[in-house]
Amino acid sequence: MNLSKNKWLNSILSALTIFVFLTLAVSISVAQSADQSRIAGTVVDANGAVIPGASITVKNEKTGEERTVVAKDDGTFLVVALKPTTYTVTATANSFENFSQKGIELLVGQETDVTVTLQPTGVTAQVDIVSGEENVLNTTSASLSANVTQREVEGLPINGRQLSQLYLQAPGAVNSATGTFGDIRFSGRAVQQNIVRYDGVEGTAIIDASPGNLNGEVPSPFRLQSSLENIQEFRVESSNFPAEYGTGTGGQINVVTKSGGNEFHGSAFEYLRRDALDARNFFDGATKSKLSLDQFGGSIGGPIIKNRLFFFGSYEQYRGRFGLNFVEAAPSLSLAAPGAIIPGSISPTNPNGTPVNPSIKPFIAAFRAPNATVLSGASATNGFDIVQLQDNEKTDERAYALRLDYQVNQLNKVYFRFFRDEGKDIAPEGVSGRFTTIEAVPQNAVLGYQSVLNSQGSLINEFKIGYNGARTRINGSAPVVNGLDFSNIILNISGSVANTGIAGQGTSSGISIPGGLVRANSATNGRGQPYTPYSIGFIDSLNWIRGNHNVKFGGEIRLIRLYTDRLGGTTYTFSNLSSFLANTPASVQYLGDVSAPSPFNNGLEGERLAQQEYYIAYGQDEWKIRPGLTLNYGLRYEYYTPLREKNNGQVLFDIATGQIRPSDQAAFRSSKNNFGPRIALTYSPNVGGDGFFAGGKTVFRGGFGIYYGPGQTEDQIQPIESDRVSSTITSGSLLAFPANTAAIIASFATNPLNRQYQPRAYSSDYQIPERVFQYTFSWQQQLPYNLVSTIAYVGSQGRNLFLRSVANKILPGSATILNGANLPTGVGVINRTDATGRVIGVNTVREFDILSGTTQNRPFAEVDYKTSGGGDRYNALQVSLARAFNSGLTMNLQYTFAKSEGTTAGSNEARTSAQLDNFEADRGRNNFDVRHT
Secondary structure (H helix, E strand, O other): OOHHHHHHHHHHHHHHHHHHHHHHHHHOOOOOOOOOEEEEEEEEEOOOOEOOOOEEEEEEOOOOOEEEEEOOOOOEEEEEEEOOOEEEEEEEOOOEOOEEEEEEEOOOOOEEEEEEEEOEOOOOEEEEOOOOOOOOOOOOOOOEEEEEOHHHHHHOOOHHHOHHHHHHHOOOEEEOOOOOHHHEEEOOOOHHHOEEEEOOEEOOOOOOOOOOEOOOOOEOOOOOOOOHHHEEEEEEEEEOOOOOOOOOOOOEEEEEEOOOOOOOEEEEEEEEEEHHHOOOOOOOOOOOOOEEEEEEEEEEEEEEEOOOEEEEEEEEEEEEEEEEEEEEEEEOHHHHOOOOEOOOOOEOOEOOOOEOOOOOHHHHHHHOOOOOEEOOOEEOOOOEEEEEEEEEEEEEEEEEEEEEEEEEEOOEEEEEEEEEEEEEEEEEOOOOOOEEEEEEEEEEEEEEEEEEOOOOOOEEEEEEEEEEEEEEEEEEEOOOEOOEOOOOEEEEEOOEEEEEOOOOOOOEEEEOOOEOOEEOOOOOEEOEEEEEEEEEEEEEEEEEEEOOEEEEEEEEEEEEEEEEOOEOEEEEEEOOHHHHHOOOOOEEEEEOOOOOOOOOOOOOOOOEEEEEEEEEEEEEEEEEEEOOEEEEEEEEEEEEOOOEEOOOOOOEEEOOOOEEEOOOOOOOEEOOOOEEEEEEEEEOOOOOOOOOOOOOOEEEEEEEEEEEEOOOHHHHOHHHHOOOOEEEEOOOOOOOOOOOHHHHHHHHHHOHHHOOEOOEEEOOOOEEOEEEEEEEEEEEEEEOOOEEEEEEEEEEEEEEEEEEEEEOOEOOOEEEEEOOOOOOOOOOEEEEEOOOOOEEEEEEOEOOOEEEOOEEEOOEOOEEEEEEEEEEEEEEEEEEEEEEEEOOEEEEEEEEEEEEEEOOOOHHHOOEOOOOOOHHHHOEEOOOOOOEO
């Protein structure tokens, strides 16, 4: 990067940060929670003259809660920190009749404008509004966002009642797969940078920011992490969001949950699907695949004490049985018969062929379940059958919730909300009959206290304690075959098998994989991976209305704790069928349990505890310079401590030296200079006039902001998960099947120079957080028939993004030596020949291998490592035409023309670099560059 250009950019950003900070300090910064709303307006008489001193009361039509403020000298008023619902506004003033306007619907995070026109004494003014009769543009917010109202949550058809599908209502949303929590991106940012909040409390899976990702690799099969029965409405901020939002550079999803009121309301529902109503699957075998789905539940809410204490509760259950078809190649059972020979082993020099190794024969049956069938046709590869298995995935889930709201008095209220989801999924994993069991228990709670601190209603504080937990258990299982326990191993035969004459199948099939290990992360397998993460947030916000300023200030201290273990196992890899039948594995990878005695940290054992804290503060001012012109500016600060293990149970591998650093050092660096200025301008021409562009029907918005995201916890926890025996064996006496695991463990401890250890590591310059510069401009126009059009440009540039590569590389260059001669140093491939020059052996040499005479020691195998410093660029034209839900009709048409390019997309979407020493060579279209959406 050009150094002078970089200095210029830093100077501009520093000046902007100082300007925002000082301005906020003068304004006395205060804040409103992102899950609340407000009502603004002006009190005038019949001739349009302002009326100062009028008393304005807003009443929650559901609970009877009231808030009273006094109109200022210019006749304006603002009522903040209101729960999104329907309100009545009344106004009184001397010499004027009382005014009342009902049915004013507030949406989460938005401001609704009300013009109060007082009539002289003797003329009654009452206005009834039917919610949704017309669209009113938000003339104060500069963010690109979408509100999904309660009517849309309840009325729009949603497959599986999964909340995440409604995220696609937001501008810039891209569905990269099924529309679940883990598949939706906003304005070019990684999924792991999306943040979900329930009533202002983080609702992520903690190990991953997405509630739909259970361990950084495995997507969730569950649907009810946030049951629709609990959702009143939500708002998605996709670009240019203000300083009150953060801890991620992607979409900000703020969900408001339902609460009870003065009337009892309830619901009950049942949705079902059956295979009797479905056509036959093209790939079904002798029987149709099973499909049985039931989703049912209900809710009830109402008063415990009228006008004071309210409750709301819900229950939802989901049961699914899904038929799955697997078609894979499996070694022929005839290979286990007496006298069987290895296919292709007959030759002129070996006319009788090579017999199948007797120790292998008992394992051959494990490649197919007893109820698997051989398809008609044939495999073009001798020794394999093409096998089909029809099996069922079983998913059971139940979710329940409770909310209590207590109105202490007109100035104070307390609320408590808790929900919990319990899910269990048993899914087959191929024709071998192995399966994965997933159990997940996400739960979220908040205890909040809101207080109006002055009689004018212009100073309001809210304090919350939030809890978020996401317990998961992922375990593999495999059937016992011929008395052999496959629960702690997995067998891989490399390659694929050609098909001939099999209807409905492609030209090749993958090879069945028997064993009980499951995908543990992006690099390893294991018997299971228990995670018990939780976070506790202490959140405070204050909102102060001062003149034409709505000044905000807030902060959060979040404590993150994660109990974890990694249950390992042994992975055997064979180059092909012949090597399997001869029992000559290419490699054996043994992984111990993290909870087993540590070989690196003085025998430390037991479950590990990862710890991290977030420190967050922000200040923001919304300055209404004049009617139709609003300036939003603010400053946000975020600091994420480096994740650490409570007892220093971690392995810190130095990729530059091949040494292991002391475990009491920080695993990576975390910047403390994470100041994020935000500035935006909103302009609506001639708000008091008439005409197509006047009267608040046209809004221009522009803004700039710097945003930070901590990255994925699953990436940060890897030094902790490396604190165990981890050895990949490619030669020597330990390369055997079945392996002598006790000998591997003993050798790992006593022979560190040849353990071929595979830690997961960071480069010395790895630093969080990721940083994104975002800039937007948009034009929004209200059209006839309650339509609203939006045309927007959205641009962003990512910096310090997550990257990954490989350390302990194979050295460049090659050499040829006579077998038995000393091994040369400095080359990666050494060909050993006999006296005739025929190559009889090859040594591959890695960066940290130790050569001494004819001996090669391998202390480390290939090492996956992470770093930062990646960059990307996103530019998009976003166009939408929307109609809010009214008269039973809603519409939302969106089109995005975008380009995303860089050296990485950041977070978990980074891929191992193609050129291991040159990340810049990977610059190009990002993985999820979707040109037209």
